[in-house]
Amino acid sequence: MKDENKSFFANSSDIDMEKYCVFKYYFETPFNVEETAAHLCREQSTALWKRVNYDEDFRPEHGAKVIDLKIIGTTKTPSLIALHAKGDVYNKAIVKIAHPTINFGTKLPNLMTAACGEGAFFTPGINSIKLLDIEFPKSYTNEFNGPRFGLGGIRKILNVYDRPLVCGVVKPNIGLKPKDFAELAYKAYLGGIDATKDDEMLSDVKYSPTKERVAAVINLMHKAEDKTGEKKIFIANITDEVDKILELHDMVVELGGNSVMLNAMTIGLSAARMLSKHSKVPIFSHFDFIAPYTRHPNFGLTTQVMTKLQRLSGFDGIIMPGLGDRMNTTTEEVKDNVNICLSKWGNIKSSLPVPGGSDWAGSLQNMYNTFNTKDFSMVPGRGVFGHPDGPESGARSIRQAWEAIEKNVGINEYAQSHKELANAIAAFGSK
């Protein structure tokens, strides 16, 4: 190895790991793996570590350092072509890099610049790279509040502790007048849904101003609470220009609203952190823009990284790509993301995991089996609001599906005595 690259390697036992975040990457290179890993450290930290004609070295304090490196195979078919990294055979490697937190501080945009900015993605010699994970030292996460309400806070509002939650995206998602939107939500509440929400495409728009929509829903939500004896939530999508969201939040709360949502990836995680410092109600995220940088198996970021960052930034509920072919996300990846929401993490509260993707009553058993916990929420749209007998029956079909699970009865058998479930199976079961 070139002498100048040796300073970019360290044993984790020789450095104070409280001063480092650990970035774990998969990468491919046609060149020497050790030299390339060193180059990756240089590019993301101190590519020039001294001034010309000065006797100094910024690497010990500011240099990123390889603390683990494994070659996991070779391939003749690169995942992506890079003009600066061509060869006959490409090495595949997993590297853990300890990056000094002093370089970027406890700020989400700056953390992302370090972990997945120009340094990581423009390192010469690397033809493909994927950020797999970020590990944080305790001193770092201590500077974050995390979710203000979290899973526990959401359960407390609903007073539901013993089953998965059911949240419905009101559909048609676009075009409904506030009054009509509220009517649909009302029916779903009557049928037993815990929460209804705006679609990620529905925000403070002229044909349905948030103010009117929230007012209309909250009015009927309270009526449904009285009728059912159950507490309910409405999640208002306040995604907007970032300087509007506190104002929209305040308006929602003033109208009696009890939850808000941000399209996390288009508005930025920093907006969530800002909002969560201020928020009086749980904040949900929607994953909208996540696929362009997470879909490729060997390039970009993992959804796991984004889930971790969303929890850290303060989202109380995290809507994520869920199970099923349509979402193009492996079962393992969805399970990981559910676990990242729920795992113990210092003082950072758990987030409610909300895996989404064309779910309906018939999806619940598989979700429950797969996640092996009741601590998640479904988020069907059509499965409630496209039910042939309307949203009240749609919501009821899902509660019935849970009853069947609790009683350890198959849904087809349970459907024989529950017509909403039977009609859901008839409508959605062939998928």
Place this chain on the structure above:
Amino acid sequence: MKDENKSFFANSSDIDMEKYCVFKYYFETPFNVEETAAHLCREQSTALWKRVNYDEDFRPEHGAKVIDLKIIGTTKTPSLIALHAKGDVYNKAIVKIAHPTINFGTKLPNLMTAACGEGAFFTPGINSIKLLDIEFPKSYTNEFNGPRFGLGGIRKILNVYDRPLVCGVVKPNIGLKPKDFAELAYKAYLGGIDATKDDEMLSDVKYSPTKERVAAVINLMHKAEDKTGEKKIFIANITDEVDKILELHDMVVELGGNSVMLNAMTIGLSAARMLSKHSKVPIFSHFDFIAPYTRHPNFGLTTQVMTKLQRLSGFDGIIMPGLGDRMNTTTEEVKDNVNICLSKWGNIKSSLPVPGGSDWAGSLQNMYNTFNTKDFSMVPGRGVFGHPDGPESGARSIRQAWEAIEKNVGINEYAQSHKELANAIAAFGSK
């Protein structure tokens, strides 16, 4: 075609195009191209266009509509594997979709949700998709201010109109104390650089608080202005949590700073729009997080889309992946991005294009020839601050390179009588 899909097609002459943004995509599908394009429209707008048991149709007003569709080839090798879109042969198509602006309004996060959110990237039947372009109706862009200063405003500060600008990223980028950082910037100013800037990795950090760094640089910048008789700019990176950037901007301005920078992709374009409404000085963007979603040739977004959105959001200068193998960006793509900054666009001022990537004095001729305009800025780091004789010589070498171009003399010839250029060629020319 299925009847229900016909409503997702229109002739652009039959609809009021002032009410639509046009999203242009490349996509691949193993299925029927027309049906798949219709599905793409449904998923990004009105997947359910009526309530159950109501006689209504939201498609005419709210549905996205295919206005142009071309099959451009087939392949047996899909760009990405999608579980819901497998086949033996994949059709490759280019589609233009007119999406009603009423669905999302003149808000950047919501626009992005519509153009590249769940709808576009989770449409069943599409195994790979890339957003190539967004076209805006005049009524839409009229709601945006765009850059407050723009190219013209930056030239006016510098009083330089007849050549490309030279901006240097102070290196070492990480680790310098404010006083030492300012000394390096000072030397570069003396050597003839127009602007110096913080690296994207350098923000308001403990070892170099923005307040101290800006104060130190501005002091010496004025001294250099006095000595050289030239006006200078310092671009302070104020990337931080989004609720801190206005405060940081105000602090920079109070200290006499005359430009700021945001890492556009990690902080979000909406932050730029907020800042530009407020800003007293030109705002530069850095592309840091752009690669993960633009690198793949057939998936994600193009950098061109992001350049257009950055100009719309109000960035006066746009630092973008530039020429050269290292940046993994084709020459055509860089040229496109330069043109997108400069092209006439209603009342939206031009942004200064700043293509970056390991440039030095020897890069200038090729940049000038390629872009065929003087309206750009270089942004070397090592090419100035890694010059063997120090940053003053590094800056001088670039001004000399421009003199050679103006005099129509090759740089090797010009270097015979200009030692800074000669030493730059010796240090960087072998690359």
